[in-house]
Amino acid sequence: MKKIAVIGGGIIGAVTAYYLAKEHYDVTVYDDGIGQATKASAGIISPWLSKRRNKQWYALAKDGAAFYTKLVRDLELDDSIYHKTGALLIRPNAQLEELADLATERKKDAPEIGTIDLLTAKETAARFSLLQPQASLMISGGAKLNGQALLTTLYQRILKEGGVIHTKKALLKKGPQGFIVEFDLGEHAVDQVVLTSGPHVKTLLAPLGYQVDIRPQKGQLIAFDTTVDTHDLPVAMLDGEADLIPLANGKILIGATHENDAGFDLTPTKDAFDRLTQSIARFLNTPTHLFSSPYHYQIGTRAYTSDFAPFFDQIPNEALFVASGLGSSGLTTGPLIGYLLAQKIQGNQPDLTGYQKPLHTYLKKS
Ligand SMILES: Cc1cc2nc3c(=O)[nH]c(=O)nc-3n(C[C@H](O)[C@H](O)[C@H](O)COP(=O)(O)OP(=O)(O)OC[C@H]3O[C@@H](n4cnc5c(N)ncnc54)[C@H](O)[C@@H]3O)c2cc1C
Structure with a gap:
């Protein structure tokens, strides 16, 4: 052999x-x-509403998300590792309608998108109580992965x-x-x-x-250890630099930075903490409650081409x-x-x- x-x-x-x-x-x-x-990653598996124009990349990302069905079966992964809890997209109202149309179009050859629902402010807050009441788009096929x-x-x-x-x-x-x-x-x-x-x-x-x-790109995210019941919460893809990813056991991630000039540096920076928390604060119900939880940084080096x-x-x-x-x-x-x-x-x-x-x-x- x-x-x-x-x-x-x-x-x-x-x-x-x-x-x-x-x-x-x-x-x-x-x-x-x-x-x-x-091991540093955020864990969002929800590529369908990306605005990237590269069709080959989209085909790969769409088929990559679909491939998880096989991977989960082959490895017998439980939902503390991969969990399809849906993805909530928070954008201004006009963009939400546009995104819902895009999701409907893309669902024709990506049934993994699942159901597509425009949620009212009240419905969004009911689905994810950490978030302020605000309109959103929910796609049920979005998943969270603990890398x-x-x-x-x-x-x-x-x-x-x-x-x-x-x-x-x-x-x-x-x-x-x-x-x-x-x-x-x-x-x-x-x-x-x-x-x-x-x-x-x-x-x-x-x-x-x-x-x-x-080239290397530094990515930092903040992992908060909370007492929130995160198990069934969806990932929240917010308008801005940071997303909110509730993994299992109360762990909530906020990330991530995309730093092109940091080379292979892996030092946690206060600037990243400030930028990420500020980016996310306006979407949260009680930001200080989350931000005062114990936390640590997850930092990794992405690889990217021209x-x-x-x-x-x-x-x-x-x-x-x-x-x-x-x-x-x-x-x-x-x-x-x-x-x-x-x-x-x-x-x-x-x-x-x-x-x-x-x-x-x-x-x-x-
Ligand atoms: C903060 C952050 C958040 C992210 N969030 C998401 C997300 O939400 N969704 C998503 O789809 N993607 C996300 N990504 C991207 C994703 O994590 C990466 O694209 C992916 O993990 C890259 O996998 P890889 O196997 O190519 O590289 P890596 O996971 O980096 O693995 C490469 C390995 O090679 C090892 N290595 C290098 N040189 C040597 C050597 N000479 N000898 C031995 N070992 C060596 C390294 O130590 C490393 O362990 C995120 C990335 C970061 C950093």
Whole structure:
């Protein structure tokens, strides 16, 4: 059986490794966890009303959201990890009507959107008591995902299926056949490599002579530990920088920042706390009550390309697969990307062209 190394155990790498290990591939995951976006993420799975014009991205995000049905079944995820509680969109009234029309149009080929309801101010407050009475649009297919908990489950399943996980940094070089993965416990010769290391694909590929169009973006969010019964609350996608995501057990997230000039910095900043809480305060019933709860920061590094679109494929003429650039929507698109990569490695030739530009748009041999 071929030996496969997956470098980067965030959502894409872990899903790829899981589906390969399930088919009895000899898979080893290397993940140093530093700045990982998946465990820091907010957890909104609701891509249908995005105004992005990139049709390939929308096809990927729509199919990515639909793919959760399979992932939930395959991993037997419970609703503390993935929960379809709906998404509430808060916008000025005129925009809500427009969004309801867009949702109705998009539902024709995305039935996962579920029911589409314009809610009055009173109905919104009844659905989510932390919010001030204000009109909203509710789509029942929106879901919340605990990225960290999903990874814990995936890691358990990879190990159960016979895979190996090293929580270590890895480097890559060409071997006599295939590749050599170097890490601080030694070297492993492997037949194929999957690079799913977020923005770090750039440094890992540089010694092999590739230039990659990818940059880091710092994302900070604030996680409040409250006594609110959050279990059935929907996610609230607000007008402004911050959204409100009530995960399980009273945990309420407010996020996230999109900081393009911070590089790989992971320091929590007061400025982020102030901006996020100020952005959200006007939508809340009793902001001070939430903001005085104990809190911690979740901070990760997103990877993004010049056109904000992801890429994932085999590098031509190499036993090397790469996926990165998932930006702000990687929880939504990541599992489908990981599954498609696993399919490709198994020789099943899934059609990836409808989801992205050709790989050479982002990755060139120097
Ligand atoms: C604050 C925040 C909020 C977000 N909210 C949402 C949301 O609501 N909805 C949504 O869809 N998306 C959201 N995202 C985006 C989403 O989290 C990411 O797009 C997605 O998790 C990226 O997954 P990935 O597997 O590509 O990378 P990552 O999860 O970053 O994983 C890459 C892994 O590679 C490891 N690595 C790197 N180099 C090496 C090396 N040399 N050796 C070993 N390991 C290495 C890293 O440590 C990391 O663990 C959010 C992101 C952030 C930061």
